[in-house]
Amino acid sequence: MRVSNSWFLIVGxxxxxxxxRIEREAPNIGAWAYLIGVAVAVLLYLSVLLHEISHAVAGLAFKMPVHSINLHFLGGATEIEGExxxxxxxxxxxxxGPLTSLAIGGLALACVDLFDQGLVRFAVAALAGANLIVGVINLVPGLPLDGGRVLQAAIWAVSGRRGLGVVVAAWGGRLAAVAAFTYPFLLPAFGLRARLVDYFMGFVIGAFLWAGASQALTSAKVRSKLPSLDARRMGRPAIGVPATLPLAEGxxxxQLARAGSIVVVAADGCPMGIVNEAAVMSTPEGRRPWVSCGDLARRIEDGLMISADLTGEALLRTLNTTPASEYVLVEPDGSVYGVLVAKDVDAAYRAA
Ligand SMILES: [Zn+2]
Structure with missing residues (x-):
């Protein structure tokens, strides 16, 4: 669990x-009012923590590892691995999450009348109000709010397309952002006076929602391109040569075999290295008969032999684990299918 610096600012x-207000509840309390104010603020954040813990518990129930729970000034965020x-x-x-907040709020509301006037009643009432507001706002159907994820799940269930759910819910989030930006300006129409804090909160919440919604849209766009990435389709056919073969002959x-890449193999056919294309290009024509293929090959280490069947997100994750300019694509039976060149993957991704 992490607590960001902005959290301390907002508690203050x-x-x-x-x-x-605390001084009004308990006159003659003096500077203690501020300390009690801090205690109430911490109490409110403990209820936010319960909200986040409920997300984490639900994730764990589906066997999804939970990375962290962060508390920041607009509430919290739970990082669950995978999707x-x-x-x-x-x-x-x-x-x-919102159900937890509404339950805490409802419970606190039911308890308010158990206490007479005073600080405890004030704290319980604050707990009720804050949690009911957090619960209701989080049900607004726009990303990055919980309600946005509910809407996303509903559209996904109906259409069978997760991406469509993300896009619709993200636009819901942008609408909610616009609503947050403009509400202080609409208050006078209802005979209410907009205070400075309304403009401030409207701006901060609007900016938070807009940024989160935009980020969701970007990741949906990235994701929609991923399925077109197919190691087998992008792979270049390769020929196997002994390390001592002169580059010119390789x-x-x-060229004769219409292969786009050269793999150095041992006597038993086992791949040893991949001839680096950039190194070949920078070797002048006249030098090529005097350089061996083995000289320009990158030794195949762990992570440079990858399955030819990899696609999409799994392929990108594999490439990111061991960054390199070239990889050997292997068939399930261990034979070499070809070579995957990193810049071909980039080009395919940009063209998608
Ligand atoms: Zn939540």
Whole structure:
């Protein structure tokens, strides 16, 4: 669990805003009002923590590892590894958060009248109000709010397309952002006066929602391109040559076989290295008969032999684990299918 610096700022702010009201509840309390204000703010954040823990527990129930819970000034965020594999899981992980907040708020509301006037009653009422507001706002159907993920899951379930759900829910988030930006300006129409804090909160929440929604749209776009990435389709046919073969002869054989790449193999046919294309290009024509293929080959280490069947996200993850300019693509039976050149993957991704 992490607590960001902005959290301390907002706890201070809440305490500052609440102190005058606390003084009204308990006169002659003096500077203690600020300390009690801090205590109430911490209490509110403990309920935010429960909200986040509910997301984490739901994720764990579906066997998804939970990385961290962060508390920041607009609430919290739970980082769960990977993504829900079904709309139902997505829905459950998202919806438990607002439900937890509404439950805490409802419970606190029911308890308010158990206390007479005073500080405890004030704290319980603040807990009720804050949690009911957090619960309701989080159900607004726009990303990055929980309600946005609920909407996303619903569209995914109906259409069978996760990407469509993300796009619609992200635009819901942008609409919510516009609503947050403009609400202080609409208050006068309802006979209410907009205070400075309304403009401030409208701007901060609007910016938070807009940024989160835009990020969701970007990742949906990236994701939509991924399925077209197919190692087998992008791979270049390769020829196997002994390490001692002169480069000029290797290139001649490769051209003859219409192969786009040269793999250095041991006597038993086992791949040893990949001839680096950039190194070949920078070797002048006249030098090529005097350089061996083995001299320009990168030794095949762990991670440079990858399955020819890799596609999409799994392929990118594999390439990112061991960054290199070339990889050997292997068939399930261990034989060499060809060579995957990193810049071909980049080009295919950009063209998608
Ligand atoms: Zn949540």
């Amino acid at each position: 702010l809440i305490a500052f805003v609440m102190a005058p 829900a594999t079904t709309p139902w899981r997505e829905f459950v992980i998202a919806v438990v 290139i001649r054989q490769a």
